[in-house]
Amino acid sequence: MTAGQGLRVERDEATGVAVLTLDREHKHNAIDLETAAALAAVWREFRHEDDVRAVVLTGAGAAAFCTGIDRDVSLRQPSSPYSVDDPLLAIGPKANDLWKPVVAAVNGMACGGAFYLLGESEFIVSATTATYFDPHTSYGMVSAYEAVYMAQRMPFGEAARMSLMGTAERLSARRAYEIGLVSELAEPAGLLPAALRAAETMAGFPTEAVQGTVRALWSAKQAALHQALSQAPALISLGNLAPQRQAELFAGRRKPGPGPGPRVR
Template sequence: MAAVEIEIRESIAIVTLNRPERLNAMDPEMAVRLIDAYEQIRSSDDVRVAVMTGAGDRAFCAGGDLDATIPLMTGARAPATEWERRWLEVRGSGGPFKTDVGKPLISAVNGHAIAGGMELVMNSDIRIAVPEAKFGIPEVKVGLFPGGGSSVRLPNQIPYARALELLLTGDTITAAQALEYGFLNYVVPASGLMEKALEIATRIAANGPLAVRAVRDSVRACRGLPEAEALAIEAEFSARVHRTEDAVEGPRAFLEKRSPVFKGR
């Protein structure tokens, strides 16, 4: 089995981190395969939404597999596989932690999301977790910097003081706390995790795909900008969407009391 599995169900891509024996820790192969999966989703007109989860019932992703990555990072040994060579090429730009899938991404967090695992969740748009899941960015405990986007994204996604407490102490929080902080949308039993994720994905996929992507891209592009600058960027996204065939079809279908047939153009 591959370290990352991808399944397409109609217009929804399901991505599974598949190293349960290592708590789905990120080794070079998993990192590169995940980037490849993101590219497949981003470039496919048929995929409208993606759901990412982990194999097993213990961890979504326990962060980086240090046994596999530290020797390569320090130069203690040279890359021996194509996965390792490709990983060294992409890690400087943040690897999968900073790669944009280009479509709405839902995290179905089936267990602990620690370090890079939590950064993968930060890179998603909607988050659902099981009650047993824990979250944390513990890098400072071992003198490392959490370079997968944590210092930029976390203070924008939860209250500043909560974010700094997590980043500076390296402590973990429960799924209930993450929900309270606004980091998660829902906490559900494991038996209903994928059902909830797919239910939300299906609702998103039924909408105009160009409008959905533009709204998501506008939110990401405008976050943190001065209001006037952000509104100008939003206006550009709006104008592009309103020139599409889908923007004609949607209101027409509404007036004709039928379901719209969106073609993504």
């Protein structure tokens, strides 16, 4: 086991599976700059570890898989509207040239920047208690990268609804399964065993055939993905509110309101 920078890694040489856990439970597994850098480093390490043939990605605790960027992080953006610094761009396995299968085990809330990770996993096993939502528009931010990733994994109308409805709605695990975002549902106690079962199966097959199949699957959509993502920086520069106003809206989410909270569908 290795730990640090908000991550925990457990390798099982007998099965060829590594479990990578986002280990910032006190922050709902939100990703700060150190954790973002550590994620990129771990994915690249896995490229050179022949004993790691498949990976399960999950979050610590039951409340959240990942809630995206840690809003307490101060992000300094270039003054040019033609440039956007996004610290989450390189947190996924494919961004780091890892072509070993990754199974996401989603154990709670998955929102915002979590979709960088889900978007680059082969498939998702979800706890029945998990929920999925994209808060960007509620806080005056353009959902660009996240919306693109989800539009490739969900029916367009579902991706559009989740991206545009912000914090007002959450997608239930059952609905996520019905629309194909999630490939398997499991009770919370059975989530990790279900994900491990799939990962261990793939790790037991000839590795060249598995990795070749992963590359083939991704080649079917990478051209469209890269073209769509190339538009994201300009859309973010044009559509985002000023950071101070974003922060005000984000802080306001903690104020109790008269309603029952977000609708889960």
